[in-house]
Amino acid sequence: MKKIISIAFVLLISFSIQAADPLNQTSDAPKPDMRGLDNKVQNLKKEVLGLNRDLFILEEELLFPATSQVAVFLSIDVGEFFKLDSVQLKIDNKNITNYLYTEREIDALHRGGVQRLFVGNLKVGKHELVASFIGIGPRGREYKRGSTIIFEKNTDAKYLELQIIDSEARHQPEFKIKEWE
Numbered sequence: 001m002k003k004i005i006s007i008a009f010v011l012l013i014s015f016s017i018q019a020a021d022p023l024n025q026t027s028d029a030p031k032p033d034m035r036g037l038d039n040k041v042q043n044l045k046k047e048v049l050g051l052n053r054d055l056f057i058l059e060e061e062l063l064f065p066a067t068s069q070v071a072v073f074l075s076i077d078v079g080e081f082f083k084l085d086s087v088q089l090k091i092d093n094k095n096i097t098n099y100l101y102t103e104r105e106i107d108a109l110h111r112g113g114v115q116r117l118f119v120g121n122l123k124v125g126k127h128e129l130v131a132s133f134i135g136i137g138p139r140g141r142e143y144k145r146g147s148t149i150i151f152e153k154n155t156d157a158k159y160l161e162l163q164i165i166d167s168e169a170r171h172q173p174e175f176k177i178k179e180w181e
Contacts, residue, residue: 070119070158071118073160077165079164082143084101085100117162125152128148129151158179
């Protein structure tokens with residue numbers, strides 16, 4: 001698939017270079033209408049971009065079919081009692097991702113953003129997700145907490161959300177894992 005895209009781009013670039021190169025034209029031949037040529041190049045670019053988009057969607061469907069797909073997301077609500085530094089995910093005791101956050105990413109999460117931490121394939125059955133959160137907690141101390149969920153993977157796609165929520169009553173952060181329906 002990527003080979004097709006590469007070939008299309010090479011053809012598009014070589015066509016553009018030939019069309020734009022005034023030295024490539026012979027003096028006897030009539031000069032083509034540059035506007036018509038430019039329109040053809042623009043149409044070719046649109047077709048290549050459309051093909052690229054379609055191939056990306058097809059690749060996603062082939063790599064992560066809905067029957068085995070699992071996706072894990074992260075969201076933060078408020079964040080006064082916990083400043084996130086990193087997250088580690090394990091499924092069935094296998095490390096699937098470690099993520100270290102920048103200030104800009106934390107800011108985006110505080111403004112309501114949701115991050116996709118993991119997309120992968122799992123077979124049907126019971127699985128255990130363990131999420132470890134590391135950051136700065138209340139009173140500026142290093143804070144490490146975890147959250148675990150055992151979930152059932154069936155033939156539909158499974159979506160899980162890690163939530164970091166401030167508990168005003170306890171003045172502590174809470175870490176939850178929610179299954180999307």
